[in-house]
Amino acid sequence: MSHPKTLFQKVWERHEVVAETADTPAVLYIDLHLIHEVTTPQAFSELRERGLRLRRTDLTLATMDHSTPTRTEQIFGNAPITIESAAQQIHALEVNCAEFGVDLLGLKSDLRGIVHVIGPELGATQPGKTIVCGDSHTSTHGAFGALAFGIGTTEVGHVFATQCLLQRKPKTMAINVKGRLRPGVTAKDLILAIIGKIGVSGGTGYVLEYRGEAISALNMDERMTVCNMSIEAGARAGMVAPDETTYAYLKGRPRAPQGADWERALAEWRALPTDAGAVFDREVELDAAEIEPMITYGTHPGMVVPISGHVPTRANDPVFDKALAYMGLTAGQAISGHPVDVVFIGSCTNSRLSDLRAAAGVLKGRKVASGVQLLIVPGSQQIKKAAEAEGLDRIFLDAGAQWRESGCSMCLGMNGDLVEKGKYSVSTSNRNFEGRQGVGARTLLASPITAAASAIRGRITDPREVL
Ligand code: SF4
Secondary structure: OOOOOOHHHHHHHHHEEEOOOOOOOEEEEOOEEEEOOOOOHHHHHHHHHHOOOOOOHHHEEEEOOOOOOOOHHHHOOOOOOOOHHHHHHHHHHHHHHHHHOOEEEOOOOOOOEOHHHHHHHHOOOOOOOEEEEOOHHHHHHHHHOOEEEEOOHHHHHHHHHHOEEEEOOOEEEEEEEEOOOOOOOOHHHHHHHHHHHHOOOOOOOEEEEEEOHHHHOOOHHHHHHHHHHHHHHOOOEEEOOOOHHHHHHHOOOOOOOOHHHHHHHHHHHOOOOOOOOOOOOEEEEEEHHHOOOEEEOOOOOOOEEEOOOEOOOOOOOHHHHHHHHHHOOOOOOEOOOOEOOEEEEOOOOOOOHHHHHHHHHHHOOOOOOOOOEEEEOOOEHHHHHHHHHOOHHHHHHHHOOEEOOOOOHHHOOOOOOOOOOOOEEEEOOOOOOOOOOOOOOEEEEOOHHHHHHHHHHOEOOOHHHOO
16 A cells, blocks of 8 residues: 555645745645735736736636625625725726636626635535645635635736645544534634634645544534634635535535535545555544633734633733733733624624525614624625525514625725724634734634624623523
8 A cells, every 4th residue: 555645745746746845835826815805906007007817817816805895885886995905906806807707706606705604605615625725824725625725816826827826735633533512612613712722824734634523523614713713823725535424415406416426526625635554744633512602812823812701911012911901901811701892793703594594583672782893794795695695684684683695894904894993803704913803903803603692692602591
């Protein structure tokens, strides 16, 4: 038998056009390039200036998400897009995709959505593929056993022109999660606990493979939530081995293989999981049964505590002191019960149908606390339609929430959906950096059910109190 290999090694080797040397990185072939309006204008200009064509339009798919407004009247009505830079980016993507022959899910398309939501939803994200996008959270697609990672604007241009990338081969880290998550504890809590354990630079230089009983038990939405935040541990990518859950999710999706191609693909995918005896460069162990609902208190996702816990105390740590000053929190204070101004349920981490169902389960028959703004933004137009078909929108609206068109929305402050300076926002997104949701905004990352529970109480609330 050949040498046992990890999932990552198998995918890497199948795409290595030229192996790396001590002096030169490997040349890696890319199977799918997802693009959006923010990180592409410069790369398209570069192609134009050099007189190049886009090499594989059939392996390139465009959507718009970061800058797009979420108010229905601005998408489907006559209300203008008031942020000039956003309107320019949207227009530029339309022009560039038309000129270079790229398939674009445009502003009014019923298939449009957040780039890391629509790839899987359409079945374009598949096991064993190499997938890149000019966005850090491309790691999301690793949930399918793909090697997926974010790239910079210059690299977007490289992939446009060559369908290849120069890459140094990362090391491998197994995150072994035994046991089962307890009721009220979600995939978001699991990944926050993992980041809390290994730290925001614990994954630097590695591709993570999430393994074990707790991971196998997750559905695809939950696996995407976990892989999405791999980058917040500093990792190049995160992966989960494909299994029957993966295949059941993909079967019949429009861009998934069909008929005989499906059978051929399935045979290839079944050979991808890590071989018994394969060696990782590092292994980390967690017990899912010990994890509680988690929430961040600081200005990076590693500053995280169980919701029943307290803001920690650290001596002689200026970064920690600065984070607490920004957040307006005090070392040693209980995190639960702190007042909340805004709650955001959305982003490529937690905007899928199962996230919305979970939030609706908490909100049904209840009202958002007075003075709290609850914004719920589906990850794609397809999810919006499915949620409305189930009546989730009515539950949200009856509770006093705002229900919007899909997009990145309050995940980042560039499309008009903003948290005001000094306000506390419980958010299901993935980054709580200073200013991420708006200048001076104070972001606490949590799961959709923690967010929904906090919205109805008007203060940070353990979801198990209301489930
Ligand atoms: S939701 Fe946030 S993290 Fe995800 S693609 Fe949009 S901006 Fe990036």
